[in-house]
Amino acid sequence: MSRALLEVKDLRVSVGAGTGSRPGEGGIEAVHGVSFSVGRGETVGLVGESGSGKTLACRSILGVLAPGCRIDSGAISFDGSDLLGLDRQGWDGVRGTRVAGVFQDPASYLDPSLTVGHQLSEQLRVKLGRGRREAHAEAVDLFAAMGLHRPDRVYHQYPHELSGGMVQRVLIAMAVSCDPELLIADEATTALDVTIQAEVLELLKKLQAERGLSILAVSHDLATIAELCDRVLVFYAGELVEAGTTEQVLQAPSHPYTEALLRVASVGNWERRELEVIPGNPPPVGTQHLGCGFADRCAFAVDRCRDRSIELIERAGRSVRCVRADDVALSGVRLIA
């Protein structure tokens, strides 16, 4: 296989660092050395609870960490070149043109006082040097390709005149307008109605197939990731605990946390029953733990889960961070093709 498009190596990110007179000082580590890659044309899903570090990881890739967050060490390479060493001008050549993002609250990424068409064609003119007329025509075509009805009319509408699903389609149009190689979708369908969510997921799959786009999708909902992605990365407490193809992870999870996530995910069973829960809470962000961060919530935990640091074991194309991966029997779901 050729070199991966995106390669993240041993990424460590801290939060809560000083922003005022002591910029970048202090803080606690929230992402503890995460490594993963995304191949060309591949759709990879990051799944985990709030605070698991999945959003910090993908914001690091886009170079848009919030103030107070800091990358301590590690490397992020995109198409062979290092992203972490980029200056502002360097980022201009990557962000928006080669790597783009869509997020949970699309309306907050648009200027409410400009029409959505204006905002898209402005991007086409600045980033691709299109002329006014050309940009207008291209924007209308892009809106049509995103499945927006009457794109010529949508062009002249303001964000508040559009529904949540339409605004997200506009944002996806802006994200793919410069034909990026990688699209990062952070909870991009979480706030949408189910029928619209299904349409947006279909749109992402279509873009992936037609443009050969790679997608890194982030969600707390395993079901959404399962619908969209070829490969799944499970995050827990700032660490990668399991990775594998979607089929492997769903049918035969090898980390107890993944199994727990599957049990609480929606499985289309409508009969009255006692709902499954994961006991306890994830450790607070930034907790340093020797051993497994999930041990206190895990039904299979033994002494050796707590008294040594646990490595990610790679084997047969998948990886798992669990000392008991070989001797506990976990159950997955039966996929119905």
Add this chain to the structure above:
Amino acid sequence: MSDVLEVQGLSVSYGSHRVLDEVSLRAAPGEIVGVIGETGSGKTTLARAIVGLAPTVSGQIQVDDVEVTGLSGRARRAHRRSGAVHYVFQDPLRSLDPDLTVGEIVREPLAIAARLPRQEQQDRVLGALHRVGLPADLVDRVPAEISGGQRQRVSIARAVVGDPRLLICDEPVSALDASNRNHVLRLIDELRRDLSMAILLISHDLSSLAGIADRVVVLYRGRVVEDGPIAQVFNEPRHPYTALLIASAPSVRREHRLLPAQLRTLTPVRVSGGCVFADRCRFADADCDVQPALEPVAPGRSVSCHHHSTWRESLTAEHLSGRAS
């Protein structure tokens, strides 16, 4: 046992915009009724109308045999303050007063509803916190100091401290992740069992009703398009919109028998005055220019669709001839 909540032919308008149209539903003690619908379906307006916060055009709302729509002024205030109906909102951070401690937040409804000795109020507050699984030492914290899951439990403790007859939960778990969601849903299930209150569980997300709701009411643009026992409705939907909702819900089993694309219309057309779903419905024809009534199709089940017994057949025929996309 008679129903705690009975809504008959309820219509609500904001100006000329009809938000709810002839909505009927009922809930018995110890029963959880799910209300499902997308943005703009009127589900929140329905909840607001039941507590007397929405302008009712016609119809009746009875809570514990008290007619709510006719109440005005003092009588309505007395009804609200009686604590018979309580409301849990989606976003606990915005619905809890940031300056009050957890103890004060939970005590407030008691102070309004009943004149109880201070000690008894304190006992009931601690009892309510215990019931929702929160430690007693949380009473002196403010909402910003506790987690999202704990905040939603505080909202629920406040709602049940006065033993309401009817609890309305408007998207109670939408802001929570899967594990926390199930914790809160289990709690709601315990409340209906132990306190035998009727619960209206409003959501846009089918998985928030799974495992705990007894019946479901599907709202679309202000009208009930289908209702019935939840397992029957979701396993064998009779309305094309319900079928679309189920086909669209993501699942870890990739189990859908129907794909959303098979249920979407290829040529959306605006129909005015007809069936509310006609412009998005793949099976709409000339019959659908007339609004179908909500009619019983099986014991406890009603559907509002002219083609409820035939659309599945046309789908299969289409599928076989290879025209389905």
